[in-house]
Amino acid sequence: MTRSFLGWPAFPEAAEREVGNRQLRENLGRATGTIRGKRALLAAERPDWEQLRDSAAAIKDQVLAGLEQYLLQVEEKVTAAGGTVHWARDAAEANRIVTDLVRATGEREVVKVKSMLTEEIGLDAALEAAGISARETDLAAAIVQLGDDLPSHVVVPALHRNRTEIRDIFVREMGRHGRPAPEGLTDDPAELADAARLHLREKFLGAKVAVSGANFVVAETGTLVVVESEGNGRMCLTLADTLISVVGIEKTVPTWADLEVFLQLLARNATGERMSPYTSTWTGTTDGDGPRAFHLVLVDNGRTRALADPVGRQALRCIRCGACMNTCPVYRRTGGHAYGSVYPGPIGAILNPLLKGLDEEQTASLPYASTLCGACNEVCPVRIRFTDVLLDLRAQVADGGKHPVERAALGAVGAVMARPAAWKAAVKGAGLVGPLLPARTPVPGWTDNRALPDVPRESFRSWWKRNEGERA
Amino acid sequence: MTAAREEILRRIRAAAVPPAPEPPRHYLRHAPGLDPDDREAVLALFVERLEEYGAEVLRTDRPGPAVARVLAAQGARSLVVPDGVPAEWTADWDGRVRTDRPPLGKAELDATDAVLTGCAAAVADSGTLVLDGGPGQGRRAATLLPDLHVCVVRAEQVRSALPGALARLDPARPLTFVSGPSATADIEMIRVKGVHGPRRLAVVLLS
Amino acid sequence: MPPNPPRPRTALFVTCLNDTLFPGAGRATVTLLRRLGVEVDFPAAQSCCGQMHFNTGYRKETARLARHFVDTFADYEEIVVPSASCAGTPVEAYPLAAEAAGDRGLARAVAELAPRVVELTRYLTDRLGVEQVGAHFPHRVTYHPTCHSLRATGLGERPHRLLRAVAGIDYVELPAAEECCGFGGTFAVKNPAVSGAMNGDKARHVLETGAHVLAAVDSSCLMNIGGRLTRDGHRVRTLHLAEILARTEQDGPLPGVPVVEAAR
CATH class of the missing domain: 3.40.50 (Rossmann fold)
Known part of the structure; x- marks a missing residue:
């Protein structure tokens, strides 16, 4: 059984549940603390950091402005290099294409390189329904899969798990899917990584079909790029006979030289490294080296919807470094599951509504899953203005009449505030605390964990009037 | 011409994204704080970065003895040598040398202790080696399955930063950029060296 | 007609929250500015900048408050605000609110007024240089x-x-x-x-x-x-x-x- 985010509760409810989990908060605090420290050091090392960000944002904007032309170029170049290009409008279509491609090989097991897009479209479950077993090979993705869990971070999907929990999952589950965990496995991270190496080795050596995503697709050359640390990506991209890469249409970059910008930003911002241990690039197929068949599945699944949003389209610049979630004070307390999507944190709060629309309560709750503190704006390598997009999405929610009661209340308050006489009366009137809140009444949410301020005996304007009267 | 393709392209046109300005390119083309013409400084940085990764680095003008020393020190007894590796590089080693012709099976590669290659380019700033499958570098599987990768880098192949290396590479070839041994930070974001890729990396820098 | 005393050209926008709940912040601002030689006026018509409305997504309602803000403060050379977030509203929110309301006149008025709205700390260090x-x-x-x-x-x-x-x-x-x-x-x-x-x-x-x-x-x-x-x-x-x-x-x-x- 594969779990999914289908029917997930809206953010406030899901977040309340997660925030009460002390172990989770501890795990999150420790992991994000470690990574933020490393990232800060590595970003500070580049005197041209801001210039790299300027370039990255502008290159991605160029991609979005010329997306049709770039995708056609990708199609042409990949085809010329021996690959086959497929187009998928939505998740179901993408899953169908991949399932058919795997079936055509006659294989019943595929190995996977971690890909958030395949998580987004629920590919593992679709393959399982077709009798095909998809094994995740990235350590964190494997932890999530073995634990029948859900990803909580775009770079480290098992960020919410600590070493002891991971050890327990390995001991319990590995044997059911292949080589069992070694006897006497401890929770030492090096030992755990070694257990994963042994468990997955036989899968790699036997793999006939691999499924990957891509970090970038270079339009001018038709080259795909996968950035990874463990070597599981290299295993999948190299050892299988058939490689199927499922890639969002926004992953395009115009030129080979553009990679110099993104490859210098990505690892520094994502994991606090100058480069990730392995970056693999390939263009179609190569005789005598690697897969004999290569399929590229270009997926829309809401990306063109996001593209049509003048403010929101900047979210499609995202290169999935995860820095926004590592720095987000909300994410660091709720973890990723609260966002009900494989894209959590600030990027999730904007990307999910942009991809799926605001009709569901769950997606409509996400733009409010932020204090607008702006920490994400500062770390984003492609300069997404998260707060601008959050505010714009909130306006779309409000305009869509999602919160009629709130609208009526704020409308009434606004009407009072815009009429001086009414406002003065309201301020003077007994018991009005602030613009909205009746005094001494528990305020749902506020008084759960805070006292209300004391009501002053005299408003500022009364003091001014008295004081100015004396001065005159 | 599938319906999906036409529909996606139509949606993109309908999104009516306004033209974007030409991107600025004001970032550094070389490693920060380093004179790119100071070759000794570039090589010193390269060595420093590799050593930070835990890679073993030997600087020498005689590759044969250096390769033999690394292999012996790491306890390797069998070695894959792709076509195009100069005979001189393995001349001083008395362990078992296997060529990759006809191509070795995955299990055979997996059972071999080490692989010896040259490279297509290297980057000092990030301690990166780039393999492009050209002569002396082998196919990708051969540099992936053995647990020890010994890479011989000629000093003139080392660029100070990534832009200089990318410009010299051919994207039509399958490229592997290696920046240290395989690693993971998937458990509590703590870096652990050695997962699926070669767990040990040694570099012989020829100058 | 008796001549009117010259009206101060510096206005205090105290913010609705300070007006009603934290008047001490407003009183202190007046005391401080006077000590530094700034004669400050409190236009009594002022109410709320509309930040809460804007941040919750209600842009047309924000536009109504923006018009009121502009009407209230248009004649002042500088508007000092003892709140960083409220001082930001005319700059960050009003142009978007005016756009949402389709009010070009408001957009122009806001563009003219917003640079004169200054948060108190910045007013002290940058305008007064103290x-x-x-x-x-x-x-x-x-x-x-x-x-x-x-x-x-x-x-x-x-x-x-x-x-x-x-x-x-x-x-x-x-x-x-x-x-x-x-x-x-x-x-x-x-x-x-x-x-x-x-x-x-x-x-x-x-x-x-x-x-x-x-x-x-x-x-x-x-x-x-x-x-x-x-x-x-x-x-x-x-x-x-x-x-x-x-x-x-x-x-x-x-x-x-x-x-x-x-x-x-």
């Missing part, structure tokens, strides 16, 4: 840089410089100072559990400093943190930065707040 404002405050103080002051309006070290120049003060840095306190306007009531967790950490950091006074340039965030400290039974006072800067040696120590050793 850091030493003659204040005396013999207490242990820590300072929370609110998100808006830190990231949206970029006040940087200005508030810290002003505080360090206060005579008698025992200024201590707040750990994890740049972390949001969890207020976020309606976030505090829409996501109370997360907001409470963030606020709890902020309150803990405040207590770690041993400070008796927590200062900030936004009364909203102070209300949030202060509410937590009070509920948990701690006696840390929350004060707007202006309330510290306004006090002089003649005023003596703040009653009810421990006096620091060095100043005794």
